[in-house]
Amino acid sequence: MKITVMGASGLIGTRLVEKLRQAGMEVVGASPSLGVDSVTEEGLRGAINGAEVVIDVTNTTSFGDDSALGFFKASTRNLLAAAADAGVSHYLALSVVGTPRLVESDYFRAKMVQENLIRAARRPYTILHSTQFFEFINGVIEMSAKGDEFQLPSALVQPIAADNVAAILAELAMAAPRNDTVEIGGPERFGLDEIARVQLAADEDRREVIRDDRARYYGVELNDDTLLPLKGSRLGSLRYGDWLYRSMAN
Template identity: 45%
Template sequence: MRIVVIGGTGLIGSKVVNGLTEHGHDAVATAPSTGVNTLTGEGLAEVLKGANAVIDVSNSPTLDGAAKQFFHTATTNLLEAEAAAGVTHHVALSVIGTDRMAQESEYFEGKQIQEKLISSGPVPYTIVHATQFFEFVGTIADSATVDGAVRLPNAFIQPMASADVAEAVAIAAVNDPVNGIIEVGGPERFRMPDLIRIALTAHADTREVVVDPDAGYWGVQIAQTTLVPGDDATLFDIRFSDWVSEAAARA
């Protein structure tokens, strides 16, 4: 299969391209740096010629209101170009909890706009809802740090490795469109403060982690299960303790 990966040079996209290539597919990595820009439409018609599927793992560069314009414009341009090129499967990476967080976050409102455009668009599709990546646990801690302490809600989180996320979207792309959402997650569920303590300890970070019921997640108030997948989700194998030990050893 010829599969075009939008955002194919990033954390997830590069892994998707490598995995598809290893399995014999013609995977094409695209990004503005390769001359393909979904915001302007530059290069889309050319790169989509002969493509069977498109995987969109691109992301807004900001979490504010600009994300809404990014997802609306980029997704509209991409779907129109896919329809013109005869692409028969659009796969998009999104986030578990998007619908529950869209009311309080302009970024997640943007993700919801993206999903609605896809579901009402002209190309058969699969939306992959993934849990948070292990790679962003440190960023969560930093974003929640106030006066030297990490303040977090005691909500559940079920993160997964970026390698598993990449595998999930690649598997979706080589299968038939589901014209709906599939959920994927990691093998273990944690309370968020416990997860962050494990990560900080592994990196000899002495910041105190405080359970704060008023604290948000990227500024959004969340419920106990906002960030975890449902019972029908596909769970992948890489465990956080193994990943964080390897990451700390490389640091």
């Protein structure tokens, strides 16, 4: 089976390509750094030609303005058109748990548009909703910085290791399209303020975390279940503490 991974140079993409190749798949890794751009269409048709599955793990570099919308509109439309012309039989895309509940945010509104374009294309598809990655917790913390402290709500999160996300994507790629959304999360739940304290302690960062339930996440006020996967969702196997230990050892 030939599989094209769009966004192959990113956090998830690099892991995904490796896992698919280990499973014996023929994999084309595609990203701007590899000469394939889903927005300008440079190299796009060649990368997708002959593929049975396209996995879209592309992402924008901007999270705080409307440029994310432009990226996901152009990228997704171009990918879907190229996939249709190539006769791709499964379009698999990575998105975010809670996206429909976070559309006040420019970024998540753009992700919702991406998902709607995929559904409207009337091609066999699967959308994987993942919770926040362990690897991005530091970024979430830094976005909440107010001077020498961090202000975060106690809303619950259920983060997951990037390796677990890549493994589930690889599994879905080698299976039949669901024509639906699958949700995944990590094995544990934390308050956002709580996990920030754990991460900062591991980093030996003495700045204080202040609980503020009015503090916003990507510009959105949260309740306790906004960022949680649905009941019965798939769970990753790696616990946050074990991941932190491994990260500090490397």
